[in-house]
Amino acid sequence: MARLLLVRHGQASFGADDYDALSERGAEQARVLGGSFAQRGIRPDVLLCGSLRRHRETVAGLRDGLGGAPIPVLADPGWDEFDFQHVVEIHRPAYRDRAYLMAELARTDHPGRAFQEIFEAATARWCSSGDDAEYIESFPAFRARIVAVLDRARELLRQHRDIIAVSSGGPIAMAVALLTAGPQADPATLATTWTALNRVAVNTGVTKLVAGRQGLWMSTYNEHTHLEADPRLLTYR
Known part of the structure; x- marks a missing residue:
């Protein structure tokens, strides 16, 4: 059977000027996964990879870990993360001022945990918004994008036995939600499933999808045994 391995990117640089760049730890996570x-x-x-810098840098680390093999890389922006910064700003317009957001987080005992709470409140509003026009990409549009990118990956699996796609937590969680809840799932069920899956996504976690006669089905989600020998490498954001 053909396999599509969905890899969440390595740890990005939260709090830095360029969030999209991998942190040193994120680059190490990618190399460790490639070696595994x-x-x-x-x-x-x-x-395959999205168009974001953290996707490309994760691909580079994977290739290094694999021994520098000349594996073709195909970019597909369908695998890009949704614009979570925009979603947060719609939820709380004051956060358009990045300095204000970072100052608020710095006043908490656990900035990462505080941002996670803001992120979950913002995405809950996004998932259930009665006015999708507020958003550059609505939740239904995000869902449709992932349906389309899965269809493209399925076509590639007719030609290749093993494909790795480097993406982000949101698209991977949506892919799995669609495959488990079903494409005809009501929006509330899909949103609940997606939220639960996205919450636990590990940097460089691997989700295995298998292509069979009935299409794609999920074999494993968010597997990260390659990180367990060094707890320092286990990160969620």
Whole structure:
């Protein structure tokens, strides 16, 4: 059976001027995962990735860990993360001032946890918004984008046995929500499933989708045993 391995990018640079760049830890996570793939004999025919810097840098780390093999890389912006900064700003317009947001977080005992609470409140509003026109990309539009990118990946799997796609937590969680809740799931069920999955996504976690006669189905979600030997590498944001 053909396999599509969805990889969440390595840790980005939260709080830095350029969030989209991998942190040093994120780059190490990507190399460790590539080495784990090499040890297990997993060498993809094609690497897919979104258009974001953290996706490209994760691909570079994977290739290093795999021994620098000349694996073709195909960019597909369908795998990009939704614009969570925009979603947060719609939820609380004052956060358009990044300095104000960072100052608020700095006043808390746990800035990462505080941002997670803001993020979850903002995405809950996004998922259930009665006015999708507020958003550059509404939640239904995000869902449709992931349906389309899964269809494109399924077509590639007709030509290749193993494909790795480097993406972000949101698209991967949506792909799994669609496959588990079903494409005809009501919006509330899909949003609840997506939120629960997205909450636990690990940096460089691996989700395995298998292509069969009935289409794609999920085999494993968010597997990250490659990080367990070094707890320092286990990050969620």
